[in-house]
Amino acid sequence: MNDTDRSPVAGRLPWVLVLPAAIGLVFLVLPLVGLLVRAPWSTLWERLTEPQVLEALRLSLVTATLATVICMVLGVPLAWCLARLAFPGRRVVRALVTVPLVLPPVVGGVALLLALGRRGLVGQWLDSTFGITLPFTTAGVVVAEAFVAMPFLVISVEGALRAADLRFEEAAATLGATRWVVFRRVTLPLIAPGIVAGAVLCWARALGEFGATITFAGNFPGQTQTMPLAVYLALETEPEAAIVLSLVLLAVSVIILASLRDRWVNSP
Amino acid sequence: MFRRVSGLLIAVLLAASACGTSDDTAAPAASSAPAASAPAATELTVFAAASLTETFTELGKTFEAAHPGTTVKFNFGSSATLATQITQGAPADVFAAASPATMKTVTDAGLATGPTVFVKNKLQIAVPPDNPAKVESLKDLTDPKVKVALCAEQVPCGAAAIKALDAAGLKVTPVTLEQDVKATLTKVELGEVDAALVYQTDVIASAGKVTGIAFPEADQAINDYPIATLTKAPAADLAKQFVDLVLSQQGKDVLTKAGFQAP
Numbered sequence: 001m002n003d004t005d006r007s008p009v010a011g012r013l014p015w016v017l018v019l020p021a022a023i024g025l026v027f028l029v030l031p032l033v034g035l036l037v038r039a040p041w042s043t044l045w046e047r048l049t050e051p052q053v054l055e056a057l058r059l060s061l062v063t064a065t066l067a068t069v070i071c072m073v074l075g076v077p078l079a080w081c082l083a084r085l086a087f088p089g090r091r092v093v094r095a096l097v098t099v100p101l102v103l104p105p106v107v108g109g110v111a112l113l114l115a116l117g118r119r120g121l122v123g124q125w126l127d128s129t130f131g132i133t134l135p136f137t138t139a140g141v142v143v144a145e146a147f148v149a150m151p152f153l154v155i156s157v158e159g160a161l162r163a164a165d166l167r168f169e170e171a172a173a174t175l176g177a178t179r180w181v182v183f184r185r186v187t188l189p190l191i192a193p194g195i196v197a198g199a200v201l202c203w204a205r206a207l208g209e210f211g212a213t214i215t216f217a218g219n220f221p222g223q224t225q226t227m228p229l230a231v232y233l234a235l236e237t238e239p240e241a242a243i244v245l246s247l248v249l250l251a252v253s254v255i256i257l258a259s260l261r262d263r264w265v266n267s268p
Numbered sequence: 269m270f271r272r273v274s275g276l277l278i279a280v281l282l283a284a285s286a287c288g289t290s291d292d293t294a295a296p297a298a299s300s301a302p303a304a305s306a307p308a309a310t311e312l313t314v315f316a317a318a319s320l321t322e323t324f325t326e327l328g329k330t331f332e333a334a335h336p337g338t339t340v341k342f343n344f345g346s347s348a349t350l351a352t353q354i355t356q357g358a359p360a361d362v363f364a365a366a367s368p369a370t371m372k373t374v375t376d377a378g379l380a381t382g383p384t385v386f387v388k389n390k391l392q393i394a395v396p397p398d399n400p401a402k403v404e405s406l407k408d409l410t411d412p413k414v415k416v417a418l419c420a421e422q423v424p425c426g427a428a429a430i431k432a433l434d435a436a437g438l439k440v441t442p443v444t445l446e447q448d449v450k451a452t453l454t455k456v457e458l459g460e461v462d463a464a465l466v467y468q469t470d471v472i473a474s475a476g477k478v479t480g481i482a483f484p485e486a487d488q489a490i491n492d493y494p495i496a497t498l499t500k501a502p503a504a505d506l507a508k509q510f511v512d513l514v515l516s517q518q519g520k521d522v523l524t525k526a527g528f529q530a531p
Contacts, residue, residue, distance in 0.1 A: 110454075119459040135460050136415070136443035218444025218455070219420065232447060236348035236422035 032250065039247055040240045047244045052221055052230070057248060060226040063138065064206035067145035071153045071202045076195060079157035080183065094158075101151045108148055109215025116143065116216075140217035141224050145206035152205050153198040160194020161187070200260050207253055312506040313359060315343045315350040317366035317424070317493065318448050319389065322473050323526045324364065324514075330522075331513055338506060346423050346448040347371075354379055354498065361507035364495040364514070367424035371494040383494035386514050387528035389467045390490055391428055392480040394456045399479065401462035406432070406483045409440045409463055417455040417464040420445040425452065428489040429465040435488035453478065467491070469527040492531065 040047075047053065081087075082094055100108055116123040118133050126132045134140040168190060172182045188195075210228040217224040219233070227249045234242035312331070316324045321344045328340035343350065343360070347370035354360055355377045363380060365371040366389070374380045395403050401414045409416050418440070419426030426445065433440055443461060446452040453470050455461045457477045471480030495514055497507040513519050520530060 113458050113460060117458060117460050214447060215451070218417070219446065220442070220444050224444070233420050233422050233445075235352065236346060236420070236447075239352060 035243055035246055035250070038240075039243050043240075044244060044247075047241060048248060053245060053248065055222050056225050056227050056230040056245070057252065059138070059141070059222070059224075060207055060228075060249070061252070063141045063145055063226060064203050064209075066142045067149055067206040068153075068199055068203040070142065070146045071150045071206075072195070072199055075150050075153040075198070075202075076157055079154045079161060080187070082154070083158045083161035097154050098151050100148050105148055105209065105211025106215050109144060109212040112144060112147060112212065112216040135216060136218045136220065136224060138217075138223055141213055141226060144212040144216040145209045148209050148212050149202040149205040153195075153202040156198030156201060157191065157194055160191040160198075163194075164190045196260070200257060204253060204257060207249070310338050312338060312340045312361050312503050312510055313343070314340060314362040314364065314510065315345075315354060315358070315360045316362075316364040317347045317350070318344050318450050319366055319425075319467050319469055320344065320364055320493070321450075323469075323523050323528070326522055327510075327513060327519060330518065331510055334513075335506070335509070340510070348373075348423055359500075359502055360498055361501040361503045362495065362497055362510055364493060365424075366491060366493055367427065368492055368494055369427070370424065371496065374498070375496070379500060380496040380498050383496035384511070384515065385492045385531045386495045386519070387493045387523050388490050388531055389469055389493060389528055390482075391425070391432055391465050391486045392468045392471050392482055394453060394464045394466045394471050394474075394478040394480055395462065396456055396459045397476070397479050399462075400459075403463045403481065405481075406436050406438060406485055409465075410438050412441065414463060415461040416440055416442045417444050417446055417452050417461040418442040419449055419452050419465070420447060423448055424491055425449040425465070425467060428491050431489035432465065432483075432485045436483075436485040467527075472527040490529075493528075 078097065082090065082097070103111070113120060113135065115121050116126070116134050118124070118127055118135065123134065126134070134143055164187065168186050169182050172186045173179075177185070208228055209226070210232065213224070213226060214229050214232070219225050219229045221230075225233075227245060231242050231245045231249070234245055314324065314328070321342075324342060324344075328342060331340050332338055343353075343358075347365040347367055350363065351365065351370045351373040354363060354374050363371070363374055364386070365374075365383075368383075368385075371380070371383045375383060393403060393406065393409070395401070401408070401411075403409065403414060408414060418429045421427055421430055425448070444455065446455065449466050449470055452464045453466050453474060456464045456466075457474065466478075468480060468482070471478055495511055497504065497511055501507045514523075524530060
């Protein structure tokens, strides 16, 4: 199935492609090199084991994972509807789904406050009926991250659904399978790599989320202070500590993403 | 070929790093060159604390009117962030900080000399206009049912809040430690918190969207605002003239009208 491993045409390297690719790679990697060069290696271990750092890291991993779970539960069906159901206004819905992608995250955070805050459209009712207020809680962090990260999942899964061969689903349907059975037994296994790729992107975006989180959920150690927030505030007074925190976040995400990729996504 | 490409790459990286500093500071490369090689500069770049946004914008217009052909560019933000940007080489002419500590970062790096304190700012308790938690004094903030927002201790307004609370011998557990004073104020404006400690000037600038409550302990946590021209200022002459304007009677009038106090 995976025939991109072999070069389609033998011969010289296509410099027109390789050169910009190399420049692109350097452009992406150079800032990371900057972090590594300036890192205070001698005090690295002490700073890493500070309880606040571990607390922020734990909070980041937990909230990003929960946000990804929410995005999968809601996002996969949403992608399916966009790809498989013909309904009026589908284009508009698709555009709306990508709104969080183009919205500056801080604006997203303000929008979340206006919707789910204590005096927000829905938040007001949540507060008076159930006594639930989301801002300044860990749940609020998950909500902010899910809001920003969900489009990544929906877009990947919808792409996978559109690329999937419809004949398998049609065959199952002609054999008497209901739409739900077709989805569960045929579609899901078919698009599993797309879902995993989307979930990985979604998780990575949630892990790095800053603007919506600090605006909607605030910043309090142990409650809502995730790694990116800790990095930002450390930058105010102790740039070296900020570099260390960034390195931790970077290392953890690279390790997790690389191991997931090798395991789940077909890669050479 | 390769050399040309690497030159292009460096250009791209430089452009990217210029954009990275801040919206307002992405000055053309020429203005970051030392003053000696530049012709009579017509652009003045001022880095100023977020709490100076309204007053300095007004003073900037006054300055432009008095110096035809000159444009004043501002970069407003948290003083600590601005100090970091300056020490990392951002091209600025004037730095006005909300605390001596953030100014010290810049003077310690040898990038500014002889800062002058030009105003003082005092904290107030900001509450939503309907004051849902019936906050009247600093002591009311210790009630666990009252949701309080403070600035993070890393930024000047947070340091001042801690000083004031210490002076009063009170312990407040905030629901959030915001990244700058404007963010803290927004949480009150939106009614997400019942009270916050912000500067008196921010309460005045909010034009009725929050109500300010003065408290006696604020006198123990008065913030000095220092201003200085930077040693590597691309427009050194203009920088000095701008600082003179801020220190003049005209400057004082604008600043005190906004709620600042004379030093």
